[in-house]
Amino acid sequence: MKTHLRFVAAAEIRDRILRPLICFRKQHPTVRFTFEDVGSSAGMKLAAGGNIDLATSSAIPTPDITNSLVVVPVGSSGTAVVVNAANPVTALTKAQVRDIFSGTITSWSGVGGAADPIIVVIRESTSALRGNFDAYFFGGKGVYRSDAIELNTGDDIVRAVTSRTGVISMLTISGAMLGDQRIRALTIDGVAPSKTNITSGRYPVIRPLFLVYNEKHLKPAIAAFLEFVRGADGQHIIELVTTGG
Secondary structure (H helix, E strand, O other): OOEEEEEEEOHHHHHHHHHHHHHHHHHOOOEEEEEEEOOHHHHHHHHHOOOOOEEEEOOOOOOOOHHHOEEEEEEEEEEEEEEEOOOOOOEEOHHHHHHHHHOOOOEHHHHOOOOOEOEEEEEOOOOHHHHHHHHHHHOOOOOOOOOOEEEOOHHHHHHHHHHOOOEEEEEEOOHHHHHOOOEEEOEEOOEOOOHHHHHHOOOOOEEEEEEEEOHHHOOHHHHHHHHHHHOHHHHHHHHHHHHOO
16 A cells, blocks of 8 residues: 655755655655655644644744654754855855855955955745854844845755856755856855765854654654664765765
8 A cells, every 4th residue: 555745845955855765765665755845944834733744944943833843853954155166266254254245245356256246145034044044154143235135945046146156145055066066165264065074064054954743643654764764874865965975
């Protein structure tokens, strides 16, 4: 008898769970699943209401739904500062990143680049990625340029960065992102977002990755998948997808 499972995940962290799911299905061929592109906050609310079987999140639940959810840590997710690959700038300090996104620095010449205007592109305010960015670079709520362009998905960010050399933005680190020759993830305070630095925790802009579900609606197939993804094989797969190793 087939089991159908419904998952939700933000597009930029979907691959971290999709790859383990594919491997899990090889061991459990009767399990079928569907994926929907939903951010952390919305996904947790769906899980709390029992409307989906499992959600991914890189943020902790808000107080109004905490008691309805079980949160399972399964890894970490890094946040990169990204530019177009044609931009000669390869590294920034934490202070320079803050000053660029807040509007104190408005030309690439201010950080060793060409005398071209900086175009700031950010994620929406409810994004867990942006929350992680705000916490590290601003020490709390971010204060952004008034003309910063706000986008809602990682795919939109990639399109913006690759379309103009003056764009700077924020993006979840993944093997696919690190392998995309059209964009560059910048070194921050001398630490590159490399596989070694992400795995060791030396790269500073990291947030946890969780799987979230409602225990009252836990299906046996979900319990089996959670056991798989927390095991050695599942963790190895997540590490490979995260770092491109």
